[in-house]
Structures are given as structure tokens and as C-alpha cells.
Amino acid sequence: MKILLLIPSVLKTQTDEAVAADRHPKMDYYALADRLEALGDQVDLYDYAALDADTNTLVKSARKAGRDAGMAMAGFVRRAAYDAVFTNGENLAIPLALLFKTVSRRPWHVTIGHRLSTGKKRLFFTSIKAHQQIDRIFLYAQTQYDFARQTLGVPGAALRLIPFHADDRFYRPLSNIPVIENQISSAGLEWRDYPTLIEAVSTMPDLSVKLAASSPWSKHQNETENRTLPPNVDARRYEYGDLRTLYGQSQFVVVPLYENDFQAGVTTILEAMAMGKAVIATRTTGQTDVLIDGETGLYVAPGDVAGWREAITRLREDDALRSRLAQAGRRWLEDNATLDRWADGIAGALHDGAAAQSQSEGALAGASHRTETN
Incomplete structure (x- = not known):
């Protein structure tokens, strides 16, 4: 599978050496990319730096409305090249979902829903049905899961409640750091x-x-x-x-x-x-x-x-x-709530969903071909 990760920040590059030397925690987007690559997937990460360098006319035009709008457009114009896309927050997921509503075929779409309960987001889900273009929404709080299910009307099959994460290899009990009393x-x-x-x-x-x-x-x-x-x-x-x-x-x-x-x-x-x-x-x-x-x-x-x-x-x-x-x-x-557990859950949803969707589209294409040849 070919998977695009849209990350609304500037990626911290060249951290591998610092992580290996125990000077820096592993960034979650790199942990996710590593897990997907271990599953045999090809992964591309797109961040604010990539957005600023993007020369696509539609992306540059959308960028004028804000970075998140520009990133959503970047994912949209690249949709045919990927089996799945990951949006690290509803600030990207909602505008990308609205763009996906304009086309008949799109990649598998997985996102993190940090806080869906604000007024503007509620409108996008209840009136415009943005969730119809999002296949999995991972939520960190039971309150947000309940709100998405009961108030926004998002189907339970699209929702996953998971803990957040910490890099437990970096953040760990350290006997060489003495506790300061009081x-x-x-x-x-x-x-x-x-x-x-x-x-x-x-x-x-x-x-x-x-x-x-x-x-x-x-x-x-x-x-x-x-x-x-x-x-x-x-x-x-x-x-x-x-x-x-x-x-x-x-x-x-x-x-x-x-x-x-x-x-x-x-x-x-x-x-x-x-x-x-x-x-x-x-x-x-x-x-x-x-x-x-x-x-x-x-x-x-x-x-x-x-x-x-x-x-x-x-x-x-x-x-x-x-x-x-x-x-x-x-x-x-x-x-x-380890970083590995988080990455495994997100990666599994991206990989398995993309594979299932690809097989389904392949079956439809085969059926169409047989119909045409008959």
C-alpha cells in the first residue's frame, strides 16, 4: 500500500541520532511511518515545510486561506497516488473530507479526532456529514467518543477509542537522576x-x-x-x-x-x-x-x-x-499507552483499510472489464 501522512507541523528532521543516543523522544509521526513500513507499505510524510515549497496551483491558492486548507488541498490533489491518507487532526480531516465529497473515488481516510465538540466542527458533521468521507476516527477521550456517536451521529463502526501515548523508552524511571526533596x-x-x-x-x-x-x-x-x-x-x-x-x-x-x-x-x-x-x-x-x-x-x-x-x-x-x-x-x-501501541493501532487501521479498499476496487474493476468484454 502507498500511504500519505499529513502532519500539521514542521517535521523535526535528523532526530534519529538523538533518539538512538537517548537525547530525544521518538516523534509519533516517525513511529507511525516506521510501523507502516514494517508492514510493507510505502509512506510519504507531508508537513508545513512541504506545503510552503509546494508549487501546485490549487495548493498555493488554498494556502491563502491558511496552512490547514493548503495541506488538505495537497492531500486532495495527490489522492490518486495513494491507497490511504492519514490526517493528524480534524483541522485537516474536515476540509479534506469536504473536498473528497466532490469526487467519486478517494483513498481510505483515517484521522485523529482531538476535540469534535466545538460549534463549527459540529456543523460540519451534523449538516454537511463530513464523517461520510472519513473511514476511521481515533479519539482519546470517552467524552469525545460519546459526543461523536450520540450528538454528531457518526456510526460506531467508524470510531475507535484509544489512549494517547508516551515514548516509554525515553520517558522511563532513571536511577541516575536523584530526587530533590520537596x-x-x-x-x-x-x-x-x-x-x-x-x-x-x-x-x-x-x-x-x-x-x-x-x-x-x-x-x-x-x-x-x-x-x-x-x-x-x-x-x-x-x-x-x-x-x-x-x-x-x-x-x-x-x-x-x-x-x-x-x-x-x-x-x-x-x-x-x-x-x-x-x-x-x-x-x-x-x-x-x-x-x-x-x-x-x-x-x-x-x-x-x-x-x-x-x-x-x-x-x-x-x-x-x-x-x-x-x-x-x-x-x-x-x-x-506506549508509543508502540499507539502506532500499531493507527498503522493497522491505515494498512488494513487501504488493502480492503484496494481489493474491493480491484474486484469492481474486474467485474466492469468482464461486463465490457461480454
């Missing part, structure tokens, strides 16, 4: 409620709180900037290796979130679990699929300053609980 950490920007966390720890002067307040993809405001932080709180950007060290040095990891209905915060949660760290997170409507309260982590209600103080104090003082949660979290990740 240090905890957090990371990310997407829907992060850092103000509530900061208020909670401001009365804990002996606690050092390190915030890796950055994200390569989030458009959310960094609420640690232009703010006077308590003396015990530090916020800055960390590169991958430094972030892993930060996790390793921390007694545990916290993920404060604003209320939302999808898996915001899941990257940090899973990376911390992979590192063998206990996790406290805000229990939002969407963040319920990874942590089991009291078993693989602890939950705090949204905006609950006192709840955060109580949960942090509880983990600081209870070594046995901290260790139990950390070990259970690592086991859960190994069983459910």
Missing part, C-alpha cells in the same frame, strides 16, 4: 490552570515548584508570564532532555487544568507516569480516561485551591502512597 513539577500550556496551582502553593514556602510552561502546539496564553510568581515557583521553557531531568528530580508531577471536555493535559500525565512518578491532575469532564483516583493518581476538582493544597500535602507526607501510585501508573502506561 520539589514538584508541571508542564505544558493547553488549558493549564496555573493560577490556581500557584495560589495553592504560595502558602508552602518550603516547596519548590518548577513549571515547564511551554508547548510547541498550544495556542493558549501562558498565564505564568507577566505575573509576579511566589519565591518558591519558577516557570520557564525546558527542552526534551531537560524536561525528562525535571520529571526525574521531582517527587511527583501535577497537572492543573481548566474545565474542558477533551484530553487536555494527557501528554504531561503520561510522560510523568512513564517516568514512574505519581501524578495529581484536575478532574475535568474530558480528563477521566487515564488516571484512576487513588490507584494510578489523584484528582482535584477544577479551580479548587484548597483541594490542591490537600492533595499536594498528602503526597508529600505519604511516601508509601506516592510509591504505589507511581508504580501503578508506570504499569498502566506499559499496558495501555
Whole structure:
């Protein structure tokens, strides 16, 4: 099979050496491409850099409406060359599906549905039936699966609920990184409620709180900037290796979130679990699929300053609980949310679906030929 992966970012090139040297996690798009190639497929990756260099007239015209529109058009004009196409998000899947509605034949289409419940996306699914041009939608949150099935009317056969992932070979317990007593950490920007966390720890002067307040993809405001932080709180950007060290040095990891209905915060949660760290997170409507309260982590209600103080104090003082949660979290990740498991699931849907569709089209072509010759 020949498969096109549309990745709405600039691919990080020349990372193989850093991954092999344990200085960088493997990017999920390369893990997916490797798995497809292991199945015997030919894989092409198309990113923002490829889009900027694309000379196709239709692509250049669509690019004026935005990068995602340009990438969708790039997938559309290349449709005849591929058996399957993967769109890494509904921001690409929806415009590509609308383009596919204009033709009678298209490749197998698999996408990730990060958050289908926003108003504009709902319109595309309920009124324009965009999902009719998407064969598989992988979802990370039960809330999003239920919304797609019950509100958007997407057939259950097209939906797959899977965990997100962490590279468990890079993010792993490291005995050579000593834990710093009374240090905890957090990371990310997407829907992060850092103000509530900061208020909670401001009365804990002996606690050092390190915030890796950055994200390569989030458009959310960094609420640690232009703010006077308590003396015990530090916020800055960390590169991958430094972030892993930060996790390793921390007694545990916290993920404060604003209320939302999808898996915001899941990257940090899973990376911390992979590192063998206990996790406290805000229990939002969407963040319920990874942590089991009291078993693989602890939950705090949204905006609950006192709840955060109580949960942090509880983990600081209870070594046995901290260790139990950390070990259970690592086991859960190994069983459910490794990068390999994620890549296997997506690759299988692309490979098997494309093969089935190719066989079906081949059978139809053969029948047509026999009819013509008769």
C-alpha cells in the first residue's frame, strides 16, 4: 500500500541520532511511518515545510486561506497516488473530507479526532456529514467518543477509542537522576490552570515548584508570564532532555487544568507516569480516561485551591502512597499507552483499510472489464 501522512507541523528532521543516543523522544509521526513500513507499505510524510515549497496551483491558492486548507488541498490533489491518507487532526480531516465529497473515488481516510465538540466542527458533521468521507476516527477521550456517536451521529463502526501515548523508552524511571526533596513539577500550556496551582502553593514556602510552561502546539496564553510568581515557583521553557531531568528530580508531577471536555493535559500525565512518578491532575469532564483516583493518581476538582493544597500535602507526607501510585501508573502506561501501541493501532487501521479498499476496487474493476468484454 502507498500511504500519505499529513502532519500539521514542521517535521523535526535528523532526530534519529538523538533518539538512538537517548537525547530525544521518538516523534509519533516517525513511529507511525516506521510501523507502516514494517508492514510493507510505502509512506510519504507531508508537513508545513512541504506545503510552503509546494508549487501546485490549487495548493498555493488554498494556502491563502491558511496552512490547514493548503495541506488538505495537497492531500486532495495527490489522492490518486495513494491507497490511504492519514490526517493528524480534524483541522485537516474536515476540509479534506469536504473536498473528497466532490469526487467519486478517494483513498481510505483515517484521522485523529482531538476535540469534535466545538460549534463549527459540529456543523460540519451534523449538516454537511463530513464523517461520510472519513473511514476511521481515533479519539482519546470517552467524552469525545460519546459526543461523536450520540450528538454528531457518526456510526460506531467508524470510531475507535484509544489512549494517547508516551515514548516509554525515553520517558522511563532513571536511577541516575536523584530526587530533590520537596520539589514538584508541571508542564505544558493547553488549558493549564496555573493560577490556581500557584495560589495553592504560595502558602508552602518550603516547596519548590518548577513549571515547564511551554508547548510547541498550544495556542493558549501562558498565564505564568507577566505575573509576579511566589519565591518558591519558577516557570520557564525546558527542552526534551531537560524536561525528562525535571520529571526525574521531582517527587511527583501535577497537572492543573481548566474545565474542558477533551484530553487536555494527557501528554504531561503520561510522560510523568512513564517516568514512574505519581501524578495529581484536575478532574475535568474530558480528563477521566487515564488516571484512576487513588490507584494510578489523584484528582482535584477544577479551580479548587484548597483541594490542591490537600492533595499536594498528602503526597508529600505519604511516601508509601506516592510509591504505589507511581508504580501503578508506570504499569498502566506499559499496558495501555506506549508509543508502540499507539502506532500499531493507527498503522493497522491505515494498512488494513487501504488493502480492503484496494481489493474491493480491484474486484469492481474486474467485474466492469468482464461486463465490457461480454
